[in-house]
Amino acid sequence: MIRSWQRWKYASRKLLWVLVIVGILASVPVIAQRVQTESSANKVEFVFNYRGLLDIASYKANPQAYMDEQLDRLKEAGVGTMAMFESTLDELVKARRIMVFSSLEVAKLNSTVVTNSGNYTYLAFTSAENEAQLKPMIEAAFRKLDVPVASWQYQDHGGLAIGMGMEEAMMKPMPLDPIAFHMLREKGFTILPRLSDNIPYDQEEMDQLLAFFAENGVNRILFDGEAVKGFNEDPTKHSLQGFADLLKKYNIGIATIENLKAPQKGFNKLAYLIDYNVVRLHSLSDAEASQDKMTLADRFVLATKDRNIRMIYLNASASKDAAKAAITNPVDNLIDSLQAPGNAVQRIENNGFELGQAEAFTIHDASWQRYLKALVVLGGVAFVALLISCFLPSLALAAFVIGLVGSAGLYVLKPVLLEQALALFVAISAPTIAMVLAIRKVQELQEKHPNLSGGRRLTHTIVLYVKTALLSLFAVPFVIALLNNITYSLVLNQFRGVSLLHLAPILLIAVYVFLYRGNSVWEELRKWLSMRITVLWVVVAAVLGVVALYYLSRTGNAGTLLPGEAAFRSFLENTFGARPRNKEFLLAHPLFIVGLFAAFRYRWAMFAMIIAVMGQLSMVDTFAHIHTPAVLSLIRDVLGLGLGLVIGLIAVLVWQIIERCWDKWSPRLLKP
16 A cells, blocks of 8 residues: 555656656747747837926026037937926926016016905016917916916017916926927937826827828827826726827837836736836936936846847936036937947947837737636646655645646736746745755765765766756746736736745755755754754854845845946856856855765755755846846846856865865864
8 A cells, every 4th residue: 555655656746757857848939939029129218308408407507508419429320219297387488498487577577565355476478489489388288287377478479477486387397398399309309209298198289299290290198197198097988098099090109217216007907908008117216317328328228138128218317526626417418328448329229229219029829828827736736745745745645736726816816926826936936846856866966975076076066066056057947937917027017926036945944954855854853953052053044144135135126236336247248148147157156066065974964955045046046037038037047057067166166165174074083
């Protein structure tokens, strides 16, 4: 009966491995279509914030001449697009198209006393041309807000009196400045309109506006504020659907800003309604624009190559420099970062991109993917069951069956949750299983060959290093196939559970190393629990806790870099063309190699595997960044393995020297 049960357990695990292989094979066509999608858009668009340039020009002795000069320089440097916000009275003042007065100022002009009955805004146009183009726009904008507007005269200049306090009136959004729009188009710039949801939505007016945009080469819109156009009135007007219909009618897409603190409201729904005619945009803030020009160039190159960014948005503003007693700005620095030797534009083009209007990815998502994904789910559940069998062998089949039932339920209720949960569990399972099998192999060789030579120990170590890495990477096809959706590439949806992925394999390997290498789990547990707790143990636990917190803080994008780490990363990127992860090739992979080499002789060395598993899970996590091209993720992992092997072999050499010295001198040192 026992033999029959053992045979059944062996056969069931073999069946689970077969299902894993089937899942991997089923994922291959899905992976191929993801690679096709990622390579379908290779145009990079540099965008400059026109409002920022206007603000800078307003401090110059000759604003118009300065504006013309900088626009020509930006165009020559590779900036092909100007972002234009909805205009305001404040912007029109800086452009010197109007002059604005408060009621108090008008009273002074007229040599009268201000009254308590009115707090209005008065504006005068600086030329007849400005009046002809701007007066109808301003009147319509304020009357739409139910604000009274009347004609007003300042000397021989026409103007308007607006029934609203000046501070508030200066903030109200209006259509794009038509004079600036025409000027920028004449200089050859594409316009990127920045629309807010602060103006009441009107389908007919929006139709006319988008028709005008389409006639003038606009092919993408960027939203300003916390919501997309039409979001606030969507419940009553179905404005998001109406806006989406107009965007599709005029073939105009939208852009999503990378690393916003909170997604713009309504963006995901609008993106879905326009069939994901969306590109990712990386925004450089005003404060960051003064960074070293090579640092900026590296940043732009990495954004396009590593994160599927197709629009680079440059902000700039004027600032007071007390040391120089001058108003400074970063425009020259930004132009140098694009043009100087080793500049961003040249390096971006060397990576296979070209400058032009950014295009959305052509989505390759054939209908047959759903059938292959069903096999991938089957293999993924089997993979998780295999992990459970490493610790509770008798529950492998039960875990598989329960996993299938749970997956079926999630597919009906929340298919996105199924994709993310199963991808996470497989990502945890593969490196954990790989490390457990490596530990078992070392134990097996220790028992069969207790006195292996240094050469054989090294050979077995390298073989296990390669096998363990390949088995860990078995998770990658599942992660890619399960999360093969354009929403992940555009980061409209994200892989969840990154912290758990970075922590769970370490904890599981710790449990295995502490409890599963003796005759009985309970016997090992009793032994550890009966150990005396000393001050040293408490100190070690506290140090490990701090290290763990720092380790987890480095798993996201907000982790603080160590001194010199940014320069080292830049060196790796520029040397290899892709940056392997430091914790892989500097720590985890070398520790795996030297730890296994030592473990063939010293049983305690196996504790190094608790830390070494970081390298295995990190390789899988690299592919969990779906916005990074899959080919680039593979290159990073291979580079990490190669460099880790070199450093690991050096560590083994050092260990061998220490080991031989110890063998030679320890008898004399220990001799009474």
